[in-house]
Amino acid sequence: GKTLRLVLGDQLSRDLASLRDADKHHDIILLAEVREEATYVQHHKQKIVLLFSAMRHFANALRDEGFTVIYRHYDDADNQGSLFGEVQRVCEQHPVDAVALTHPGEYRLLQAMQTWQSNLDIPVTIREDDRFLCPLSDFAAWARDRKQLRMEFFYREMRKRWNILMDQQQPVGGKWNYDSANRNPLPENVSVPSPTQFATDDITRDVMALVENHFSDHFGRLDGFHYAVTRAQALTVLDEFIRQRLVHFGDYQDAMATDQPWLFHAHISFYLNCGLLLPKEVIAQVESVYRQGQVPLNAAEGFIRQVLGWREYVRGLYWLKMPDYKQQNYLHAKRALPSFFWDADTDMACLSQCIGQTRDTAYAHHIQRLMVIGNFSLLAGLSPDAVNDWYLRVYADAYEWVELPNVTGMILFADGGVLASKPYAASGAYIHRMSDYCQHCHYNVKQKNGPQACPFNYLYWHFLMRNQHQLSNNPRLGMPYRTLANMDDDKVRHINEDAELFLSRLDQGERV
Numbered sequence: 001g002k003t004l005r006l007v008l009g010d011q012l013s014r015d016l017a018s019l020r021d022a023d024k025h026h027d028i029i030l031l032a033e034v035r036e037e038a039t040y041v042q043h044h045k046q047k048i049v050l051l052f053s054a055m056r057h058f059a060n061a062l063r064d065e066g067f068t069v070i071y072r073h074y075d076d077a078d079n080q081g082s083l084f085g086e087v088q089r090v091c092e093q094h095p096v097d098a099v100a101l102t103h104p105g106e107y108r109l110l111q112a113m114q115t116w117q118s119n120l121d122i123p124v125t126i127r128e129d130d131r132f133l134c135p136l137s138d139f140a141a142w143a144r145d146r147k148q149l150r151m152e153f154f155y156r157e158m159r160k161r162w163n164i165l166m167d168q169q170q171p172v173g174g175k176w177n178y179d180s181a182n183r184n185p186l187p188e189n190v191s192v193p194s195p196t197q198f199a200t201d202d203i204t205r206d207v208m209a210l211v212e213n214h215f216s217d218h219f220g221r222l223d224g225f226h227y228a229v230t231r232a233q234a235l236t237v238l239d240e241f242i243r244q245r246l247v248h249f250g251d252y253q254d255a256m257a258t259d260q261p262w263l264f265h266a267h268i269s270f271y272l273n274c275g276l277l278l279p280k281e282v283i284a285q286v287e288s289v290y291r292q293g294q295v296p297l298n299a300a301e302g303f304i305r306q307v308l309g310w311r312e313y314v315r316g317l318y319w320l321k322m323p324d325y326k327q328q329n330y331l332h333a334k335r336a337l338p339s340f341f342w343d344a345d346t347d348m349a350c351l352s353q354c355i356g357q358t359r360d361t362a363y364a365h366h367i368q369r370l371m372v373i374g375n376f377s378l379l380a381g382l383s384p385d386a387v388n389d390w391y392l393r394v395y396a397d398a399y400e401w402v403e404l405p406n407v408t409g410m411i412l413f414a415d416g417g418v419l420a421s422k423p424y425a426a427s428g429a430y431i432h433r434m435s436d437y438c439q440h441c442h443y444n445v446k447q448k449n450g451p452q453a454c455p456f457n458y459l460y461w462h463f464l465m466r467n468q469h470q471l472s473n474n475p476r477l478g479m480p481y482r483t484l485a486n487m488d489d490d491k492v493r494h495i496n497e498d499a500e501l502f503l504s505r506l507d508q509g510e511r512v
């Protein structure tokens with residue numbers, strides 16, 4: 001009989017669990033562009049172009065190999081609008097006697113898929129997504145006996161389990177973590193390599209027209225789209241990163257600079273997350289250039305920690321904690337998103353830069369997401385639902401399994417400390433140290449109070465005061481809470497006045 005094998009837009013790997021045993025003579029492979037997936041949040045235009053173009057290229061490659069592929073275009077007249085609808089249609093039109101799926105990246109879709117078997121009345125199997133290095137059952141076992149689920153300890157287990165950067169039983173170089181070498185701002189004279197860019201081909205041009213047509217109201221600019229849409233192109237991005245930028249990845253991992261979106265980052269999250277690159281091959285290549293002496297250990301270890309550590313850890317946490325994780329709001333934050341999240345129209349230069357780059361590229365690097373946009377969202381008390389919705393929309397690498405723990409856990413502390421041991425709250429001094437944004441800002445980062453003062457400065461203290469009940473017992477916040485306790489009354493009053501004025505202006509939609 002025939003097996004129907006569905007491949008989702010973020011499962012574009014030839015070695016996918018549900019494709020591995022596919023039979024060219026009998027089976028049918030289905031890829032479908034559908035309204036439900038394209039609109040459950042209003043994805044950035046470039047995210048839709050990337051996925052639809054990559055899906056179309058992937059389908060062509062499977063056909064070239066000799067497979068029977070059914071590809072459903074978004075504007076096909078009889079498009080069913082949902083993945084289930086498309087699967088059902090194929091089952092009605094062809095003698096299909098089983099459906100093979102690979103575990104999806106989002107809880108809502110897994111829940112839906114679990115109803116397909118009874119709705120279709122044929123066997124539907126959901127296979128483990130073994131592109132990831134940590135099976136979900138392993139993560140659950142690791143988590144079971146622990147009070148705290150710290151990434152660092154998970155990461156060490158993964159290093160040992162996969163024998164990555166190990167010399168026998170010991171970490172290469174004697175330490176697990178070289179982060180302390182990774183906190184430099186960008187020096188004036190360093191020249192930043194330009195990112196790998198691809199010209200748009202016919203398939204991408206068709207998809208761009210489709211997106212302008214059907215998704216014109218979605219966030220983001222489309223011109224300037226230059227991302228890889230095939231595996232070969234994604235491998236080129238990886239190769240250029242390893243040859244040109246990895247050497248400085250560690251040094252400038254936390255640096256930010258005006259009009260420099262790309263810096264020494266890899267720009268591969270899009271491809272790892274949609275299947276064009278596999279984490280195992282990325283990690284292996286980086287370890288190999290380190291072993292050949294081409295890059296320093298702080299670069300290789302720092303990078304591998306992101307992919308083998310953080311990426312696997314947030315996925316494990318997501319599936320361990322869903323569906324409750326999505327409801328978390330430990331700090332009872334409820335403010336609506338300010339309008340500058342959509343138009344970058346703010347006098348705060350750091351936010352205007354990071355949000356403007358997000359609009360133009362569907363990308364921002366980690367510290368921009370964490371310490372500028374994320375820090376602001378935390379200090380201003382923005383609602384977790386609104387912030388999650390924003391991050392899931394605007395980045396071309398965003399799927400809930402990776403977006404939600406980073407937002408709810410890492411930036412908002414809305415999970416009360418499951419992921420992070422303390423909130424990543426910081427005043428303007430941090431942004432000033434790691435970037436040149438403050439040099440071009442209407443506000444003054446050195447001023448603590450008054451109309452010219454950097455809003456991060458008073459919002460930081462206001463955040464700590466406001467959330468004293470939830471946070472003051474945190475041992476890692478002992479220092480700032482002691483400082484606060486010793487602050488004179490006048491200073492406290494100024495902070496409250498400035499912060500309350502700023503927040504009320506936000507609430508009234510005034511420009512800040």
Ligand code: FAD
Pocket residue numbers: 264265266267268269270272273303306307310311312314364365366367369370374391395397398399402403406407410411
């Ligand atoms: P590099 O800096 O070169 O890092 C290499 C790789 O490590 C990345 O490609 C990514 O796969 C992995 N990685 C690094 N940090 C993390 C992390 N915290 N969690 C998971 N993987 C990580 N990453 C996403 O892929 N999708 C998201 O939706 C996403 N949302 C985020 C939201 C917030 C608030 C924050 C703080 C971080 C988020 N990240 C997300 C993590 C990180 O910012 C991006 O993976 C990274 O910026 C992608 O760019 P890059 O490939 O150049 O990464």
Ligand code: DLZ
Pocket residue numbers: 007008009010011032033034035037038039043047048051104105106109399400
């Ligand atoms: C993100 C996305 C978009 C925009 N469109 C589609 C689509 O039309 N068809 C599809 O199969 N997948 C799409 N995706 C990716 C899915 O949303 C993703 O597979 C789930 O969110 C699970 O991670």
Ligand code: SF4
Pocket residue numbers: 347348349350351428429431432437438439441442443444445454455456
């Ligand atoms: Fe951002 Fe404050 Fe610096 Fe302006 S002064 S760029 S608001 S940190």
